[in-house]
Amino acid sequence: MTVQAVIEQEKLAQFEAKIENEIKIEPNDWMPEDYRKHLIRQISQHAHSEVIGMQPEGNWITRAPSLRSKKILLAKIQDEGGHGLYLYAAAETLGVSREQFISWLHEGKAKYASVFNYPTLNWADIGAIGWLVDGAAITNQVSLQRTSYGPYSRAMVRICKEESFHQRQGYEIMWRMMEGTKDQQRMAQDALNRWWWPSLMMFGPHDTDSPRSEKAIQWKIKRESNDRLREKFINKTIPQAELIGLKVPDPELRLNEDGTYQHGDINWDEFYAVINGNGPCNKQRLQHHIKAHQDGAWVRETAAIHQQKMNNHGKH
């Protein structure tokens, strides 16, 4: 064994000891290349999801039916942008620039949460997104606060703190609508029908079909398995639906003796179709992001050039 290999082995042992002892890994620390790659992929995917996630809700800002709901929705979407920003910053500590992350997204080399490839068709969809999509995301994010990479963990702590109102605002919209007119109730149920299954899919494939998960859990990047998190989400969400008179669109849903739920089969063909770019809004969402980015190119350029001019003049 070469000296180099011995040193590498020593570093790996130190790294694994830190993981074992719940000591966070920091940007300057040595880390296995696969760990770094996994983090780059997961954190940037997470960041893209927050940013692309601004679009389906943004679709209703100008049509929010009250000043209160308009303010809340706008603040919520702004939070999502902020969360994308925290996450890009966390990912940048791994040595990849935000420019690069964005170009990977535009080239189709980076993914974002598939759930945002579904359309928001009525106002209750805004409720359903807050309640279900944010609810599912929070279930995952709470668990990720304990992730082993320091910058990612700190971003998740901040995000979880800020997201606590998101799910409530969504549920409140649904509740108000279920207390309202027949039309409102119809819209609310319609939204649940369309968002229920995509929300369950957000947790990813079953553990048995999730090849990358095992390593991620061993390194404590992920702290709980897809199926475990999905179960948690279902168990807390179904009673919430029933409380306000909504019917979960799963004819095979069963209540177990221990109070947990057994859900029907998830349509994985649909899941993979959407992931592979064939959902209802994939092209639209990506195109929107590309267009905003391209339309903004001259603005970024003039800001950079102006700063150069000021530096050359030795002022500002």
Added chain:
Amino acid sequence: MEHKEKFYLQIADNALILSHRLSEYCSNAPFLEEDLANTNVALDLIGLAESVYTELASQKGTGTADDYAYRRTEEQFFNCTMTELDYPDFAHLMVRQFFMDNFHFHFFSELVHSKDEFLSALALKSIKEVTYHLRRSSEWIIRMGDGTEEAHQRMIAAIERMWSHHEELFTPSEADLEMLNNNVAPNLSRIKELCMQKVQEIFYFAKLAVPETIPNAYQGKKGIHTEQMGHILSEMQFLPGKYPEAVW
């Protein structure tokens, strides 16, 4: 309609319609930080409009803030027409914002002295927000005016479009005059002087020319709007309009 109510509405409607234009830009900004900043301005403006509508409803003892936003027709809105214009690019968005921030800054700075207690308190609160807005938009004007040649050309086009609506801000309505006489409203010709000084200062740093004054051709304060206004309202008021019985 009473002059006082109309004067209140002029203030609130400017804020509401401008916030509508800003909020539709959400997720379209040149970069993420700018998206957040833009949304903050929109949120401040919605808050401003809402507090005025709420006060009006309470003074009249009937209706709600939402009734003002969602249940009036086009000719019952008294915002200046600059707030309702669409925008082909970030230069238009920001030039309009600069003119409106500038107007708001000087208007609220004077309104602090209003005899009307609600308005003077409102002005005191708004001036803090607007000071920040104006600083931000002023800096963008300079970055775009004195940056790349492309940005400079876009600024010239944006200024030309918005400038024809600039004079309307300072053209007094009957409500403005009546409220001025009652020591409630500031003097708009004074506000115009202050605004023009700031435009000259910022345009100087931005290497942009201040255009000649264009006589006002618009009457938003009389409820006569551009063709864009109807589209804004039909979008904004869609749900309460379609489901009048519903509570959201």
Added chain:
Amino acid sequence: MESTNDQQGELYEVFIQSKPGQSFKHAGSVHAFDKNMALQNARDTYTRRNEGTGIWVVPSKEITALSLEEQAYFVEPSTDKIYRHPTFYNLPEGVKNM
């Protein structure tokens, strides 16, 4: 850094003071094209919930940090200087205000 031709401005580190008199604490990072913009972006990103009043921004590249190798001999030696910590000392029972 891997990079493309596009630009997102420079990276700045943001420090927030939650109340007057307290230390500034690292809150996170923002991108900006100049110092003024960095301050404004920091305000719009990290003080949306009244998190603080004071803000510092520092270009990330201007921060000097210990390298991993340096950590071993820079920081660790002080851990054996326990006499710098108040709990090191034995005091007679009943002594107050110390």
